[in-house]
Amino acid sequence: MTTEVVLFTVFGLLLGGLAFWTWQQRQQAERQARMNEQLATMGKEVRSIAHDMNQLFSVILPNLQVARDASPDELPEVLRSIERAAETANTLVQALKGQQRSDATGRASAEGIVRLAIALLRGQKTPIHLKVSGVLHYRGADIDALRVVQNLLFNAVREAARTGGAVHVELSDARLRVTNPIEGAPPARLWDAGVSGRGSSGLGLSIAREAANKLGWRVHHEVAGSELTFVVTQAAVDEARALN
Amino acid sequence: MAPLELLHLGLYTCVACLAWGVARREAEHRWVAAFVTWMVAADQARRLLIHLRQGAPKPYTGLARVLFHADQLVILSWSFLFIALCLHLFARKRPWPALGGWALTFLICLDYPNVSGAVLGALYRGVALVALVVSWAAIFWGITRRRELEPTLAHLIVMLYAVTDVVLNLVPFAIDYFASWPLVRIANLMLLVGCTGAHVWWLVRRRATATVAA
Numbered sequence: 001m002t003t004e005v006v007l008f009t010v011f012g013l014l015l016g017g018l019a020f021w022t023w024q025q026r027q028q029a030e031r032q033a034r035m036n037e038q039l040a041t042m043g044k045e046v047r048s049i050a051h052d053m054n055q056l057f058s059v060i061l062p063n064l065q066v067a068r069d070a071s072p073d074e075l076p077e078v079l080r081s082i083e084r085a086a087e088t089a090n091t092l093v094q095a096l097k098g099q100q101r102s103d104a105t106g107r108a109s110a111e112g113i114v115r116l117a118i119a120l121l122r123g124q125k126t127p128i129h130l131k132v133s134g135v136l137h138y139r140g141a142d143i144d145a146l147r148v149v150q151n152l153l154f155n156a157v158r159e160a161a162r163t164g165g166a167v168h169v170e171l172s173d174a175r176l177r178v179t180n181p182i183e184g185a186p187p188a189r190l191w192d193a194g195v196s197g198r199g200s201s202g203l204g205l206s207i208a209r210e211a212a213n214k215l216g217w218r219v220h221h222e223v224a225g226s227e228l229t230f231v232v233t234q235a236a237v238d239e240a241r242a243l244n
Numbered sequence: 245m246a247p248l249e250l251l252h253l254g255l256y257t258c259v260a261c262l263a264w265g266v267a268r269r270e271a272e273h274r275w276v277a278a279f280v281t282w283m284v285a286a287d288q289a290r291r292l293l294i295h296l297r298q299g300a301p302k303p304y305t306g307l308a309r310v311l312f313h314a315d316q317l318v319i320l321s322w323s324f325l326f327i328a329l330c331l332h333l334f335a336r337k338r339p340w341p342a343l344g345g346w347a348l349t350f351l352i353c354l355d356y357p358n359v360s361g362a363v364l365g366a367l368y369r370g371v372a373l374v375a376l377v378v379s380w381a382a383i384f385w386g387i388t389r390r391r392e393l394e395p396t397l398a399h400l401i402v403m404l405y406a407v408t409d410v411v412l413n414l415v416p417f418a419i420d421y422f423a424s425w426p427l428v429r430i431a432n433l434m435l436l437v438g439c440t441g442a443h444v445w446w447l448v449r450r451r452a453t454a455t456v457a458a
Binding site: 015027 | 387391393394395399400403404406407408410411426430431435438442
């Protein structure tokens with residue numbers, strides 16, 4: 001009987017040790033997975049910030065070159081353009097520091113963000129027409145709202161500059177439409193990262209979609225004739241929550 | 245003292261010292277160290293209590309009865325303190341339910357001499373089985389549901405104790421727990437060897453990690 005007790009106890013202790021070891025391995029694997037996920041998120045954020053900054057420099061640097069050769073009449077307009085870009089950079093930094101402009105319900109209106117993004121692009125020569133007839137709300141960081149609007153507008157202005165047309169921005173209830181003329185059909189996977197055949201980084205629309213999802217917005221595009229329209233809508237879930 | 249008992253005491257003291265050594269570096273382990281220390285102290289206290297009431301006529305009265313109830317309190321502490329330890333380490337629960345159960349069971353024991361002999365044996369068996377079920381429930385719940393729980397040496401030691409409890413309570417030939425006391429001692433000795441090994445392994449690994457870091 002003593003032998004049996006010894007054998008059973010040894011077996012039990014080994015089994016207990018094995019169970020502990022398995023548990024430890026599983027916890028380690030899960031911890032590693034969580035860390036990888038955090039690193040991936042951080043990588044995405046860094047990529048978005050780099051893209052934001054790149055867009056700002058794409059406004060500031062050409063304008064500085066223009067300023068060097070500008071006549072005294074043109075200089076104030078060029079300097080204003082640089083100033084707006086610098087203000088946007090400041091807004092980005094404030095947003096990154098976590099400053100929100102939400103109201104008591106935690107919602108903020110996108111109109112200020114839209115006007116800021118348009119002001120930033122006024123120096124690009126492409127006419128931008130804004131029509132405001134309603135309010136588009138968002139819940140979350142200003143930086144994400146600015147990313148959505150700025151990236152859609154940059155794409156629209158770039159395309160409009162190529163075809164020589166204007167960009168129309170329409171802000172209505174729970175909806176934002178950014179329309180620009182295009183030549184030919186847009187790429188099939190327009191919203192995917194790296195999809196660009198027109199000299200851009202191909203990241204802007206992908207970043208815009210990710211940022212929109214964080215805010216409870218949905219983005220899609222519509223093609224009608226020779227016009228491409230980016231549409232931003234408030235998710236239905238967000239609307240229902242607001243009503244309750 | 246029989247050689248088996250002496251070996252048991254020596255190993256238990258060794259595990260207690262090692263546990264306090266680990267507890268100095270890992271705060272969570274102090275609960276295990278306290279539990280092991282209590283088990284060593286309880287063993288010696290029981291020896292003394294049994295010795296003091298030896299020869300007293302049954303049913304016990306007066307001082308002998310007080311000593312007998314003190315002995316019961318110590319025996320019940322094995323199971324209930326182990327439940328409290330499992331609840332704390334694996335389920336992050338406060339020990340009050342276990343301590344309440346300890347007090348309640350002790351109150352039942354005070355109904356002496358009605359609760360004695362076979363009735364007392366059944367009561368102890370019931371308590372041991374409840375401890376077994378609750379401790380394993382806490383362990384399973386902690387391992388499967390508490391994703392943030394970090395496995396430590398304290399958890400390993402408690403799991404080794406719980407495994408030994410299964411062997412002692414559920415293996416058919418060991419059903420008569422108190423009648424086969426030497427067998428319990430042998431199983432405990434093996435548990436203590438396992439605990440000593442686990443503590444030494446942890447300390448050596450910790451030292452190696454510290455050396456590499458330096």
